Amino acid sequence: MKISSSKSKPKHKSTYKSILKKVTLSISVAFTISAALITLPAHAEIGEPEKEDLKFGFIKLTDMAPLAIAYEKGYFEDEGLYVKLEAQANWKVLLDGVIDGQLDGAHMLAGQPLAATIGFGTKAHIVTPFSMDLNGNGITVSNAVWEEMKKHVEYKDEKPVHPISAAALKPVVESYKDKGKAFKMGMVFPVSTHNYELRYWLAAGGLSPGYYAPSKGDIKGQLQADVQLSVTPPPQMPATMEAGTIDGYCVGEPWNQQAVFKGIGVPVITDYEIWKDNPEKVFGMTDEFTKKYPNTTARIVKAMIRAAKWLDEDNNKNRMEAVKILAKPNYVGADVDVIANSMTGTFEYEKGDKREVPDFNVFFRYNATYPYYSDAIWYLTQMRRWGQIDEKKPDSWYTDMAKKVYKPELYKVAALELIAEGKISKEEFPDFATETGFKPAQNEFIDGLTYDGSKPNDYIESFKIGLKGDDKG
Template sequence: MIKQVVKVGLGLSLVASTLLAAPEKTKLKIGFIALTDCAPLVIAKEKGFFKAEGLDVHVAKEGGGWPGIQQKVISGEYDFSHALAGMPIAATLGINGNAHLQALLSLDFNGNAITYGNNIIEKMEEYGLDKTERPVSAESLKKYIDAKRAKEGNKYQPLSFGMVHPVSTHNYELRYWMASSGIRPDQDCTIKPFPPPTMPSNLIAGNIEGYCVGEPWNSRIVLKGKGSALVTNYDIWNNNPEKVLQARADFVKKNPETTKAVMRAVIKAQKWLDESWENREEAIGYLAKKNYVKAPKNVLRKSMSGTFLYNKGVDSANPMFNVFANNYAAYPFYSHGMWFVTQMYRWGQLDKPVDMKALIEKVYRPDLFAEVAAEVDYKLPPSAWKKDGVDEYNKFLDGKIWDPNKAVDYIFDVKVQNSLVSKEVLMKANKWSVETKQPKYECHYGPAGCADPKYVTK
């Protein structure tokens, strides 16, 4: 009887596997940058999730920063890549490369911080900075800039800061944080891109006063005693989108089964990462390897294990610093993608009006994600459109609400903006409306990355 049950079980398993069509291309190359949020790609490789899908994947560390990643995806050297959420949008618009790229899924929420060196922190402390406050505002930086301008007059030297790429979350977060206190990022400061692993050395060399970057490159500076992490991107926008898995649209069309197989493997890895803190500790071991992030485990542990190191010697609880699957972190919300377009307008990166809804529906693929989610038991939110800034674990530093139906108003409803396109012109190009639905805060896959175990529904 037992043998018969086993045979039946094996038969059902074989039938289930044959329902999934074979991938068109099995030998793949996926590019990544040495950051902790490459973890889903690393885990999909190391835990055999790619292999289980019949894929032979080379997960390649890119040494040329985000521009190198983008160039190689567009040229076809990389079939898929770890990408900043704004990159496929910008490439499709022709302002960051020129190719129709698509965001297939979100790799994570949060994961960044703004870290300043000791010199600028000392100046800010003279103007009221308390670096133990949560969240820290940029008010003291604004006061220091005003005093510096008054002293230097026409010979004012703008402060220099680093971020990883012009269309990165990091650039927009740094600007958002500054602008919410009245700082004009393009007049009061110089903001320059650097590859993430080079941020600490540039700060120590005095090339920049501070930067916004992902981990482990904030903890590196704090542990060295050379600065402090003032604010995380979770502090700026609770549970904000960070990286995506991107590919060329024509590759996706030509290789739909390959694409879905990669997505299944990555989502399984994301679920595994949030299943337990023990899994996170195992992931830290993989990420520390030379061919991945190549950082000491104790540095990686500062953020991946549910804490975050704002100041040396003081580990602060921050379970949501890295979220990979919980709270719909893997889902590519249209509304998240559109937020990046508003920032491209706000900071003068787009000089022509576009239909933002049509653009995002061309780049983000929640439709394809929904197909794959059913195959790997990933729960879907009630809609691809939602508001942000309205829920307990989804708020902005300045109390603003992001409603995609008011996208044009949102661009201009701030103290500081540099839009090259007028509100009236943008309104004419965006006469659509969408129905938004709010998902509940839930952790479907485990306690890691979850605000509190009481939200775990597994």
């Protein structure tokens, strides 16, 4: 069943818009005069939205927050947009809704627009002009698995030392093999951040998460696997593990903390510890939509940037208000206490072991909203590493694909307008005059490797476990 939120249009909308245009014109003239006296980036003023009535999809996770806040705080309406937000059953249904036009855009896994555009799974040209957040995921194991893992984990002051390597899981997996049992873990979708983070963690600890071989008709990703990974929708993760169908999972919040509250499992690591400040979700639309409705696209991005800014404002001062909004059944629908456990800058591992993780959820700071090409390329390297891209590609291919999907030029239009309106300072955005779309080389990964988005093949070759060169799954 789909649950949605929507706001009705104001009465006498045409009159209202006419007045608004006149006021906007007056402000625009005044601003033009003022602009001569100060230095701001030149930009073309965004016109009226070509499409005002919009429907956006999301999955019940806390990182859909920018959509909920843009809606609840009236940022969409400020842009002349009348939005309905509608929860979707799973990531495939959500993607299909965007492709067939039932949804105008959606909260998406970062890998979804890339996979669709390169043709892994459903083929469609999906783009993103907005990155929704950094971090936000965790890996949880059942109580029984944790009891065995603990024997191989370092302790200090009677608490586990973090980050916990998958090397501590390896003896548990081997004991399963000795008994002829498969060790199974859940992730939310084949091209999800969760799949790649779980695989990254397992491989860094010496465990093979298996390979895909699409050219051979194998899309399960379990070839040569020490740990069998399969898809489970996020809200169903705790119950699926409690039933014994899976032994652990990687998911976004609040479904790791839910396991702690229910007493059925232990989160052993966050994605912040696997790759510090990793990009997570994006807002996805069809390329056709952004070209047909450029003003609408820019206004959507404007509203969501403002929402992200509000979420991180003044050291997360608005987070508890955000938690109460997200707890509503039409959004995430989990208990306030469960959502607050991670959204307010803490994370609880074992019951009672709550630690400060102020950047567990980041929505605006560190340029979190900017769609970096290098972020896109990281996902493509992992698709190649595990066989979803089943043949070697030159470095130039990775850059070309990133530019086809990630659209910082659309983001820039929205950002410059926000700067011109005085809503956000230019210092809070990347320097658009010099920004290349590539972050500096990053080395804060659990395995200590360095990632340089301009050299994807060098990065792929650096892994001990994974496809290289001309390898196929």
